[in-house]
Amino acid sequence: MSSLYFHVDMDAFFVSVEELFDPSLKGKPVVVGGRSNERGVVSAASYAARKFGVHSAMPLRTAYKLCPQAIFVEGHRERYREYSGKVYEVLQQFSPRVEMASIDEAYLNLAGTERLHGPPLAAAHKLHEAVKRVTDLNCSIGAAGSRLVAKVASDQAKPNGVLWILPGQEAAFLAPLDVRKIPGVGKVTERNLHTCGVRKVGDLTALEDSFLEKRFGKWGLALAGKARGRDAGGWFDTEVGESGDPKSISHEHTFSVDTAEAVALDAMLVRLSEMVARRLRDHRLWARTVQIKLRYSDFSTFTRARTLEHATQMDTELSAAARDLFHKAWNTKAIRLLGVYAQQLEAAQGQASLLNHEKNEAWRKTLSAVDKLRDKYGDGVVSLAAGLDAAFRARVHENPENLPGKEPEKRRG
DNA sequence: TCTGGGGTCCTAGGACCC
DNA sequence: TCTGGGGTCCTAGGACCC
Numbered sequence: 001m002s003s004l005y006f007h008v009d010m011d012a013f014f015v016s017v018e019e020l021f022d023p024s025l026k027g028k029p030v031v032v033g034g035r036s037n038e039r040g041v042v043s044a045a046s047y048a049a050r051k052f053g054v055h056s057a058m059p060l061r062t063a064y065k066l067c068p069q070a071i072f073v074e075g076h077r078e079r080y081r082e083y084s085g086k087v088y089e090v091l092q093q094f095s096p097r098v099e100m101a102s103i104d105e106a107y108l109n110l111a112g113t114e115r116l117h118g119p120p121l122a123a124a125h126k127l128h129e130a131v132k133r134v135t136d137l138n139c140s141i142g143a144a145g146s147r148l149v150a151k152v153a154s155d156q157a158k159p160n161g162v163l164w165i166l167p168g169q170e171a172a173f174l175a176p177l178d179v180r181k182i183p184g185v186g187k188v189t190e191r192n193l194h195t196c197g198v199r200k201v202g203d204l205t206a207l208e209d210s211f212l213e214k215r216f217g218k219w220g221l222a223l224a225g226k227a228r229g230r231d232a233g234g235w236f237d238t239e240v241g242e243s244g245d246p247k248s249i250s251h252e253h254t255f256s257v258d259t260a261e262a263v264a265l266d267a268m269l270v271r272l273s274e275m276v277a278r279r280l281r282d283h284r285l286w287a288r289t290v291q292i293k294l295r296y297s298d299f300s301t302f303t304r305a306r307t308l309e310h311a312t313q314m315d316t317e318l319s320a321a322a323r324d325l326f327h328k329a330w331n332t333k334a335i336r337l338l339g340v341y342a343q344q345l346e347a348a349q350g351q352a353s354l355l356n357h358e359k360n361e362a363w364r365k366t367l368s369a370v371d372k373l374r375d376k377y378g379d380g381v382v383s384l385a386a387g388l389d390a391a392f393r394a395r396v397h398e399n400p401e402n403l404p405g406k407e408p409e410k411r412r413g
Numbered sequence: 414t415c416t417g418g419g420g421t422c423c424t425a426g427g428a429c430c431c
Numbered sequence: 432t433c434t435g436g437g438g439t440c441c442t443a444g445g446a447c448c449c
Contacts, residue, residue, distance in 0.1 A: 033417080040417050043449090056449080062414040102420090102449050184422095186447050218423075219446095234422070235448095252418060289441085299416070305442055339418090 002167060004120055004143065005240070006108040006127065007150035008091060011138040011159045013104035014044035014075055017083050020136060021076075029054070029070040036064035036072045039254055043075060047159065080104075083135060090134050094127050099241045105154075107147055109240040121164045128162050144170065147236045149229045152181055170229025175202030182226050184219075184234070192216070201227050245285060245345065251275045252339030258297045260334040269326055272340040273319035277312075280342055281368055286311030287342035290321040294329060295337035304329045311346045313364060318342065 010016070014032040019025045029049035034040040042063050045054040052067035063070065084103045091098045094117070097109035110123065117123035124141045131139050142153025143164040150165075152174065157163035165173045174182075179201055180190045196215065198204050204212075204227040212220030218233070225232025251272045259265065269292070280287055291305040304325040312318060322340045348361060 039415090043417085057417085059414055059416050062416085065414070104449075184447065188446060247421065248419095250419070254417060291442090301444090303443060307441065337417090 002111070003145050004110040004113075005145070005147045005150040006110055006124060007142040007147065007154040008087075008106045008108065008127070008131070009140050009142075009151075009154040009158070010087065010104040011140060012044055012046055013083075013137070014080055015046040016137050017079050018073060018075070020083075021079065025071060029067050031060070031063050031067075031070045031072045032075040033063075034060050034072065034074055036060055036068075036070075039256060045070075083137065086135050087131060087137070087139075090130050091127070094130065097240050099243060107150070107240045110143075121162065124162045124164060144229070146170065146229055146231045147240070148183065148226055148231050149173065151183055152177070155181065165229075171205060171227070174227060174229055175200065175205070177201050179204060182223070183236075184226070185223075189216075189219075245347065246283065247345065248341055248343045249276055249279050249283070249285070249287070249345070250339060250341040252293060252337060254295075254337045255335065258334035258336045260332060265326070265330075265335060265338065266323055268338050269322045269340060270315075270319045272338065273322050274315045276340050276342050277315040277318050277367075278371055278374075280313035280345070281364055281371060283345075284348055284364065285342075285345040286313050286348065287318070288344035288346060289342070290318055290325070291339075291341040291343060292322050292325045292329070293337065293339035293341070294326065294335055296331075297334050297336055299336070301337075302329055305341075305343070307344065311344075314367065 015025075015030050018030065018032060025046075027048060028046065029052065030046040031042055031049055031054060032045075033043040038060055040060050042054060042056050042058045042060060044056055045063070049063070049067055049070050052070070054063045054067050054070065060072070064072070080103055084100065087104075088098070088100055088106065091106055091108060095108045095110055095113060098106055100106045108127075110117070110120070113123070117126060120143045124143045128139065128141055131137065138160040140154045140157040140160060141162045142150040142155070142157055143162070144150040144153055145165075145167050149170045153163040153165050156177075177200065178190075179185050179193050179198055182201060185193070192215075193199075193204070196207075198207070204223065207224070209221060209224045212224050214220070216223060222233035226236075231237050253268060253272060255268075276287075287308075288311045289305055289307045291303055293301065293303050295301045306321055306325055308317070308321065318340065326338070348364070
């Protein structure tokens with residue numbers, strides 16, 4: 001049985017959702033991401049704005065210079081999530097083997113659905129119409145025998161189109177495209193390839209695999225496969241729906257004005273740690289490694305990491321590690337950005353001992369209850385966390401066995 | 414033009430162990 | 432006293448994606 005994948009990519013997703021709620025935006029240059037004089041970048045630009053050279057990831061201030069008449073909106077993440085969910089439901093009815101790759105794109109494995117949905121192109125059109133009917137949003141769909149080619153095809157189909165690459169035609173389809181069109185080839189790799197005389201994907205297939213490996217390492221080999229349309233190595237090689245648990249959970253914040261105030265920086269580290277810990281608990285994951293990131297006014301960026309003795313999902317353990325790492329690395333100059341990252345994530349079952357597991361589970365439940373209170377009563381909660389911390393310390397002081405994830409210490413006689 | 418925030422994956426060097 | 436590799440863990444940095 002031959003494989004068949006769809007890549008569904010929503011057209012100008014954030015902007016299109018905004019238009020659903022405010023139809024007067026339709027056809028106008030719209031920029032989602034923030035106000036035109038803020039720090040930050042463009043999350044999405046309408047096609048009218050793109051005509052002025054505005055594109056995503058561009059600084060907002062640059063977008064304003066290119067297109068001062070554009071309508072700048074902050075955006076509504078909850079609405080995007082809601083509509084992403086609606087899209088997912090449509091796709092899931094079409095095929096159970098579906099995976100959202102991000103908020104606005106998804107892969108489907110359609111192998112063996114011909115009797116149900118008909119030949120690939122007809123099936124893609126059917127899905128395209130279903131998405132439009134249910135969500136009132138446009139999307140583009142690429143269909144091919146590999147996930148990689150399906151993705152490139154959906155990009156070529158934009159806007160609002162459907163493109164099927166016939167089996168056997170993958171390399172011919174890719175050959176005339178710029179190497180930059182291959183997912184994973186960014187600015188740097190593109191420049192390196194240009195210096196090798198490679199501008200089109202077809203130029204890449206003309207090179208020896210051994211040359212690419214020598215020049216680009218492991219990546220070079222994968223690249224040679226990609227140029228021929230194969231899901232060679234890395235993320236594309238995983239089956240649809242088998243991505244599993246997240247590998248890291250993080251939050252970072254760029255200050256609107258750089259600051260060197262220790263109190264403000266500490267408070268931000270605590271806040272970021274709390275947000276990370278909260279999501280660890282939601283995922284029922286424990287972090288073994290805590291990392292921080294700091295960025296100074298000149299954009300120089302540093303990371304510092306520490307692996308803990310036991311994995312944690314507690315606000316206080318994360319923030320203590322984060323603050324310690326930060327103060328050891330900080331040169332006291334003004335800070336532009338702070339970040340807190342949880343890595344080496346373990347499922348509860350991965351804990352060293354059953355005893356640890358039970359204690360961790362008890363703590364997870366306790367803190368999840370706190371999370372619910374936080375949901376209900378909102379922000380007054382920070383003091384709740386501090387209070388919990390105090391209560392926790394008191395308990396530990398009384399009886400060290402209450403310390404989660406640690407074996408009880410021997411009492412001294 | 415003055416550069417967000419959430420992720421994934423890869424590389425490379427040093428520590429440490431066998 | 433000098434000198435092997437291989438494997439794994441840890442840390443820092445960077446490319447890339449949406």
